[in-house]
Amino acid sequence: MANLEWGKLPFGYLKTDYNVRCYYRDGKWGELEISSSETVNLHISATALHYGQQAFEGMKAYRGKDGKIRLFRWEENFKRMERSANGILMQPVTKDIFKDAITKAVLLNERFVPPYGTGAALYLRPLLIGSGPQVGVKPAEEYMFMVFATPVGPYFKEGFTPIKIAVVRDSDRAAPLGTGSIKVGGNYASSLVGAKKAHDEGYGAPMYLDSVHKKYIDEIGAANFFGVKNNTYITPKSPSILPSITNMSIMQLAEDMGMTVEKRPVDIDELDSFEEVGACGTAAIISPIGEIYDIDKDKKYNFCKDGKAGPLSTKIYNKLVAIQYGDEADPHNWVEIIK
Ligand SMILES: Cc1ncc(COP(=O)(O)O)c(C=O)c1O
Incomplete structure (x- = not known):
């Protein structure tokens, strides 16, 4: 086991022992390769x-x-990555390559999988890039798929205590028929200005509204x-x-607990x-x-008035985390033990 202060880890990059890589060339994916290098060698004209x-x-x-290592709903990550690849005309990896890559990334870095009870976990970052050269705007003919692993603590520094959010109206992270519904880097580039604005105002994260009407909540x-509200879990539906x-x-757990679920x-x-x-x-x-501040309207919405998370959020959080760490039964077969 690596000698780290597991309980104090930030959500950041920490070098581990190995990463895995796979190349798509001449119309096919090659064998998965193991690397101990933290850098990649890329063509200067790579489409990525x-x-x-x-x-x-x-x-x-x-x-x-029990000391066992668990993955949570990895097939959903695979499916989303496949959708992301198709959404920007990249060659998706196969399910077998994806599974093999994430499993190897964990097992080769086993000494970095944080001990139980520290609140930390081993974060996996599968990454697919257009590595072949193009100068005109066209999809690449070669692709590179990689997975690195890094141990992380909770994302929001405050932990399971209420955070403060600022509504940002003067920049959009995504458009309805753009790429907001897939996980491509461009969305994160266009979210940086909004995030900076929220941080500059002293808030932890930005709330983005829909880019057409500036009326409906998109993401945080x-x-x-x-x-x-009223024993109902409500989450935005937006393209x-x-x-x-x-x-x-x-949403599934809320339903299991007898709550109504609305996606609208x-x-x-x-x-x-x-x-x-x-x-x-x-x-996270x-x-x-705990607070949402609409900067442009100078309006504050306050929640968690006692400074603590609400009862239903707490109940759902505890249930989900218990399933992820294997403390409670996993009725929907979300967890796969890999070692
Ligand atoms: C823009 C955005 N929305 C939502 C999420 C949460 O998705 P997930 O629960 O699959 O991590 C993420 C993180 O992946 C994200 O980057």
């Missing part, structure tokens, strides 16, 4: 560098009380939004948000009526939201 032909995934491997930074695997899982446009004016609101994604699982 010039035209943003790249897509990635983010997922975690968890060590349980790199996480989906949800609200709870420009990334379908979160965490959110998909929470959520008008920002509805915020006043929610009992609890939060952000969800692989990084659930981040309860």
Whole structure:
């Protein structure tokens, strides 16, 4: 086991022992290669560098009380990466290559899978890039698929305590028929200005509204939004948000707990009526939201008035994390033990 302060890890890059790589050349994927290098050698005219032909995934491997290492819904990450590849005309990897790559990335870096009980996990970053050269705007003919692993603590530094969000209206991360619903780097480039604005105002993350009407809630930074009222879990339906695997899982758990689940446009004016609101994604699982500040309208929405996460957010969070670490039964077969 690596000698790290597991409980204090940031959500950041830390060198591990190996990564894995696979190349698509002459119309076919080659064998998976193991590398201990942190760099990649790329053609100066690779489409990933010039035209943003790249897509990635983010997922975690968890060590349980039994010492076993678990992956959570990896097939959903595979399917999303396949959709991302198709969305920007890249060659997707096969399911077998994807599974083999993420499994090897975990097992080769086993000493970095954090111990149970530290709240940390091994983050996996599958990455697919257009590596072949083009000068005209065209898809590459060669692709490179890689997976690196890095141990992480929770994404939001505050942990499972309420965070503060600022509504950003003067920049958009995605358009309805653009690439917001797939996980491509360009979306994150266009989210940086909004994130900076939120941070400059002293807020943890930006809330993006739909880019057409500036009325409906899209996303919170790199996480989906949800609200709870009248025993109902409500999350936005929009063509420009990334379908979160965490959110998909929470919707199922909320239903299992007897809550009603609604996926529909959520008008920002509805915020006043929610009992609890939060952000969800692989990084933090659930981040309860204590305050939403609409900068341009100078309006504040407050939640968690006692400074604590709401009861339903807490219940759902505990349930999902318990399934991920193997503490509780996994009725939907979301978890796969790889060692
Ligand atoms: C823009 C965006 N929305 C939502 C999510 C949450 O998705 P998931 O739960 O699959 O991690 C992410 C993170 O992957 C993201 O980058």
